[in-house]
Amino acid sequence: MQNGTDPDRREGGPLAVVAASAEVLRHPRADERLLTDGERERAARFRQEATRQDFVAAHLLVRLCAARLIGTTVASVTLAQTCPGCGRTDHGKPYLPDHPGVHVSLSHTKGVIAAAAGYQAVGVDVERAERTGTHPDVLERVLTEGELRRVEKHADPQRAFLRQWVRKEALIKIGRITLDSMGTVDLSDLPLAAADGEPLRSRFEDLHLLDWDDERHQATAAVVSPKEPRMVDLADLAG
Numbered sequence: 001m002q003n004g005t006d007p008d009r010r011e012g013g014p015l016a017v018v019a020a021s022a023e024v025l026r027h028p029r030a031d032e033r034l035l036t037d038g039e040r041e042r043a044a045r046f047r048q049e050a051t052r053q054d055f056v057a058a059h060l061l062v063r064l065c066a067a068r069l070i071g072t073t074v075a076s077v078t079l080a081q082t083c084p085g086c087g088r089t090d091h092g093k094p095y096l097p098d099h100p101g102v103h104v105s106l107s108h109t110k111g112v113i114a115a116a117a118g119y120q121a122v123g124v125d126v127e128r129a130e131r132t133g134t135h136p137d138v139l140e141r142v143l144t145e146g147e148l149r150r151v152e153k154h155a156d157p158q159r160a161f162l163r164q165w166v167r168k169e170a171l172i173k174i175g176r177i178t179l180d181s182m183g184t185v186d187l188s189d190l191p192l193a194a195a196d197g198e199p200l201r202s203r204f205e206d207l208h209l210l211d212w213d214d215e216r217h218q219a220t221a222a223v224v225s226p227k228e229p230r231m232v233d234l235a236d237l238a239g
Contacts, residue, residue: 014118
């Protein structure tokens with residue numbers, strides 16, 4: 001069925017994908033002409049072509065995720081954003097005006113992007129694993145004392161910090177916390193690594209968290225939703 005009317009589709013959790021920007025731009029259904037005039041104007045403002053491509057790829061990938069979830073064509077998925085604070089449409093939480101029952105989220109970093117779509121609220125974030133360490137002031141602003149102790153004792157403190165960072169960014173995108181409250185929300189009881197590199201599943205209050213490391217792209221990602229998220233490959237969005 002089209003337009004999200006299939007009840008079986010609604011029963012599943014959100015779909016989430018992490019991919020390289022270049023891979024998405026080569027996808028047979030990813031066409032920059034699918035972007036709205038506003039998105040193309042925003043993309044044109046980036047001074048660096050690589051950053052522009054990350055933006056474009058993320059906005060195309062979230063359409064691919066939503067189309068797969070709904071069971072419709074990518075061309076029928078229009079993405080919009082509105083800031084609840086200032087009312088501007090060039091930033092803010094993304095949504096699908098033609099599919100109000102579907103929730104979406106996207107994230108982009110240097111050459112790597114993430115997107116998610118579901119019939120429940122969803123937030124996703126991805127960050128590249130940098131070789132340089134994180135400034136102590138950032139650690140203290142973002143982490144609780146318990147989290148900081150666990151990160152400092154970890155075999156790879158930078159990767160452990162990124163794990164907590166992307167989790168909290170995803171929680172911000174779902175509306176559970178804010179930038180100002182990141183350092184007061186304690187996730188120190190959650191595991192930081194799964195066995196054998198498998199995706200890491202955990203819970204925070206009533207929410208499901210799905211974490212994974214994309215070693216091929218040297219990235220760490222997290223997606224959070226009231227219903228357990230599902231990882232899918234970019235190739236699975238080609239139907």
